[in-house]
Amino acid sequence: MPDEVVNPYDPVSETFNKSISVSGCLPAMGYSFAAGTTDGPGAFNFTQGTTTSNPLWNAVRDFIAAPTKEDIKCQAPKPILLATGRAKFPYEWQPNIVSCTVAKIGDLLLAAVPGEFTTMAGRRLRKVVSKIAGAKKVVLAGLSNIYSDYITTPEEYQAQRYEAASTIFGPHTLDIYLNKYAELTTALMKDTFLHPGPEPPDFQDQLITLVPPVLWDGNPWGKEFGDCVKQPQRQYSYGDIVAVSFIAGHPRNGLRHGRWYAIVEKLESEKYDSWVTYATDADWETKFIWRRDSKILGTSFADIEWEIPAGTPRGTYRIHHFGNYKYILGGIYSYHGFSEPFELT
Structure with a gap:
């Protein structure tokens, strides 16, 4: 996600309060991602709420793909366990470009989201779309177009539980999404043109498969295929x-x-x-x-x-x-x- 000018959402007044310039980060997964959740805990010594790194796991991380100082600063307070935005073999490990969609069916607004919004993040997105469209019914449809893991609120991001550690674009992820969906909804309601932006990469010609090929087909003696x-x-x-x-x-x-x-x-x-x-x-x-x-x-x-x-x-x-x-x-x-x-x- 590139730098964007956004209107940070004020959860108290439920309004946009001011405009500032923030930046999305290259994708990365935090330590608490490996901790899993209550219904599916992870292995080793990972725990949710981790905001400090470990030299041993950092060495393993750097062997795969090392984050830069800018990456570490951008993702703070998330300690980076996997610098997925730097990993390119055999393909990009996580997307740098995501697709967002808003559709209108009668009085229903459908926000097709490319990830898993937490309950509060989803409420804030619905509030933004509803306010701009004047719609009473706004539905979030995920996972749509592409998968970009979780999207948490800035407050949830600070706690660095599983979902926050899986918010790959950093602490301003939700702010950027709110801005994008505000633009999409405005363009939809006013029927104006909105530049589509960069296209996600197409890896269809480079796909590999681990499914073994069909070597041959045989038919029993005296029988034909289709008998x-x-x-x-x-x-x-x-x-x-x-x-x-x-x-x-x-x-x-x-x-x-x-x-x-x-x-x-x-x-x-x-x-x-x-x-x-x-x-x-x-x-x-x-x-x-x-x-x-x-x-x-x-x-x-x-x-x-x-x-x-x-x-x-x-x-x-x-x-x-x-x-x-x-x-x-x-x-x-x-x-x-x-x-x-x-x-x-």
């Missing part, structure tokens, strides 16, 4: 569960964005063999379960279930499975398969 090896019963009633299984490839061979791995089809015309989609794997009544049968042979199954809801039109149905398999010598190929038809009576 239905567990057929449905001939007849079902409301509340029954149709369960079938197909010879399958790994789902990660082809992520079917906007499409499906499984659908329930209804027979519209027996004469023309015309089928229409009745339900998909996005419906509550369906389940798509992929299971690996053998890591060595690469064989796997797609188990598909459909719990027939009351009111479903009676008629003839079938299950249709889609997927992709990876050939052992290279290449990814699509397949599909059907179950036998069954009757809903």
